[in-house]
Amino acid sequence: MVVSSVTNLPEWRLAFDLDKNNRVYVMRPKQESKFLTSLPKETKVGIGKRHFDLSGSIKEAPFALLLSNKFDSIVHYDEVVNMYNIVHSSLDYPDVRKKLSQLDEDTQLTLWLYTKKQATLSSLAHILMVHPKTIEYRLEKIRQATQLNPKVGIDLLPLTVAYLKEKTDNLGILETEL
Numbered sequence: 001m002v003v004s005s006v007t008n009l010p011e012w013r014l015a016f017d018l019d020k021n022n023r024v025y026v027m028r029p030k031q032e033s034k035f036l037t038s039l040p041k042e043t044k045v046g047i048g049k050r051h052f053d054l055s056g057s058i059k060e061a062p063f064a065l066l067l068s069n070k071f072d073s074i075v076h077y078d079e080v081v082n083m084y085n086i087v088h089s090s091l092d093y094p095d096v097r098k099k100l101s102q103l104d105e106d107t108q109l110t111l112w113l114y115t116k117k118q119a120t121l122s123s124l125a126h127i128l129m130v131h132p133k134t135i136e137y138r139l140e141k142i143r144q145a146t147q148l149n150p151k152v153g154i155d156l157l158p159l160t161v162a163y164l165k166e167k168t169d170n171l172g173i174l175e176t177e178l
Contacts, residue, residue: 001025001032002061002174004068005043010035018174022065024058036074044068047076062174063087066167069109071127072116086161087168097162099146108163110138111150115160 003009004022012035014026027035029050036045046065048057060077063084068075077084100108106128114124114135121139125132139150148155 001027001045001047002058002065003039003043003045004065005040007040007042009043010038018062022062022174024061026054026058043073045074047074049077049081060084063168063171066171066174067112067164069112071109071113083164087164087171091161092165093158093162096146096148096158097166100142100159100162101166103141103145107138107141110135111142111159112163112167114139114150115156115163 002018002022002024009023012025012027015023017023025035032047039045044065046061046063046068048060048064051057057077064075064077064080067080067083100111110124110128113119113127117124117127119127121132121135125135128135142159143149146159148159150156150159
């Protein structure tokens with residue numbers, strides 16, 4: 001697993017720093033839950049799949065970490081493995097990506113959770129702890145900025161790809177650090 005935090009990260013027998021804010025931890029699955037509960041609240045975690053060869057799991061964890069957020073602070077690679085193929089494909093929408101990156105973080109997060117959870121507006125509002133009208137407003141803000149409607153399936157694809165490419169832009173740097 002890779003753990004990211006702005007506070008001091010705990011020591012562990014098999015751990016090494018990836019950079020100043022990220023540390024790789026290697027542990028048995030039965031040790032994970034106790035370890036995760038000991039982490040500070042603002043910590044984000046990416047967890048790779050179990051592999052015979054540890055390097056496979058260690059390489060997957062940074063990708064999962066990049067897709068974590070304040071509502072999904074622990075992301076397992078199994079949950080986002082299909083997104084990995086999209087990120088590493090030649091599929092890209094640079095104009096959409098540029099326009100999305102200019103939107104505030106809450107609006108981008110709303111788009112991601114709307115896509116990932118395939119939630120209704122009211123259930124998404126409940127997850128984000130906002131009024132459903134706020135979700136409507138944010139989706140409309142995305143539509144106005146990109147000329148793509150997130151509520152329309154064919155428009156959701158370029159929005160999702162652009163979001164994923166933007167969020168994982170530093171993946172190559174993290175992979176190089178490993």
